[in-house]
Amino acid sequence: xxxxxxxIPIYIMGKRYDVPSTLTIxxxxxxxxxxxxxxxxxxxxxxxxxxxxxxxxxxxxLYFGLACQTVVKxxxxxxxxxxxxxxxxxxxxxxxxxxxxTLFRLYPELLRCLGCGxxxxxxxxxxxxxxxxxxAMRGDIALVANMSFDCxxxxxxxxxxxxxxPQYNIGILARRLYGRYLSPRSEHLHQRVEExxxxxxxxxxxxxxxxxxxxxxxxxxxxxxxx
Numbered sequence: 001x002x003x004x005x006x007x008i009p010i011y012i013m014g015k016r017y018d019v020p021s022t023l024t025i026x027x028x029x030x031x032x033x034x035x036x037x038x039x040x041x042x043x044x045x046x047x048x049x050x051x052x053x054x055x056x057x058x059x060x061x062l063y064f065g066l067a068c069q070t071v072v073k074x075x076x077x078x079x080x081x082x083x084x085x086x087x088x089x090x091x092x093x094x095x096x097x098x099x100x101x102t103l104f105r106l107y108p109e110l111l112r113c114l115g116c117g118x119x120x121x122x123x124x125x126x127x128x129x130x131x132x133x134x135x136a137m138r139g140d141i142a143l144v145a146n147m148s149f150d151c152x153x154x155x156x157x158x159x160x161x162x163x164x165x166p167q168y169n170i171g172i173l174a175r176r177l178y179g180r181y182l183s184p185r186s187e188h189l190h191q192r193v194e195e196x197x198x199x200x201x202x203x204x205x206x207x208x209x210x211x212x213x214x215x216x217x218x219x220x221x222x223x224x225x226x227x
Contacts (some may be wrong), residue, residue, distance in 0.1 A: 008074040025067035025078060027051055045069045048154030064122045064156045069119035084155035086166035089173070093158075098181040100139025107170050110136055119157035119167050125150050127158045129167050136170055142182055144174035165211045 007018040010028060017032040026043065029036060041049030057075035089106040098103050100182035105109055110133070117131035144147035148171030157167040195201070211219065 010072050010074075010078065012078050013199065019072060020100075021072065021074075023072055025054075025070050025076075026050060026074055028072045029067070029078075039067070042086060043068045045129065046152055048152035049123075051124075051154040051156050051159075052085070053159070064124065064160070066124045069124070084159050086155055086158035087164075087171060088169050090153060091154040091173075092185065093176050093180055096177060098141045098177040100137075102177065103136055103139070103141075103173065106173065107166065109163060109165050110170055113137060113165060114163055115205070116162065117161070118160040122156040123185040124154060124156065125152060127151060130172075132171060132174075133165065135168055136174060141174050141177050145178035145182075148175060161177070 004020070006021050008021045009016055011017070012034065013028060015148055017028070019028040019031050020049070023031060026036065026040065039050050041047035042049075045066055045068055048066070052065055052067040054063050054065070055061070055077045056063070056073060057077070087107070089110070091106055113133050115130060115134065116129075117130045118197065119133065120131070123129050127150060128147060132222060133146045135143040135147065151168055151171050151174065153168050155166075155168055159171075163193065166186075188207065208216070209220070
């Protein structure tokens with residue numbers, strides 16, 4: 001058997017393993033024999049479940065990334081964070097108002113923000129977390145919702161925050177407030193719901209339910225598709 005020449009040393013929980021240099025952290029851990037039952041989700045960089053902290057030998061900097069997306073590096077020291085114990089407020093969205101006072105009451109630590117930017121540096125999505133925290137302090141719910149829209153709730157921003165802010169939980173609160181109270185209403189959606197409740201599509205639904213698999217596939221292929 002030909003000896004592999006593409007192996008590099010990494011350290012998982014303090015133990016050295018030689019793994020292929022092309023693997024992501026997650027695949028490298030599985031290569032090393034770990035069965036991953038926590039800290040694993042979509043494996044596509046969307047769910048935020050595999051937040052990982054790592055260091056490189058002789059480099060004092062602390063690095064962060066998603067294990068399913070970050071490729072291993074020589075002399076990498078790994079430590080996964082399947083859950084970060086950041087504050088998560090309990091609330092009834094129907095009892096809230098979309099204003100700065102709501103954010104401050106549920107997350108008073110927001111006002112401790114130092115504007116240091118460590119949250120932005122830690123974000124694997126490269127979001128401007130510092131920017132939407134500044135918007136939150138101004139009470140601009142819509143801007144917070146827009147800037148944090150792609151947040152995957154991994155918690156790495158909170159892990160780096162010296163003011164102990166749960167930025168990702170503040171962001172999702174703003175998105176919920178925006179969605180319920182501030183976003184434009186979809187009139188055509190209300191119209192379609194009324195049509196469904198009135199039974200306009202009952203006959204079509206019954207027809208589809210009566211079709212076999214092959215007929216359903218043909219009907220699906222023949223559907224009108226917007227350009």
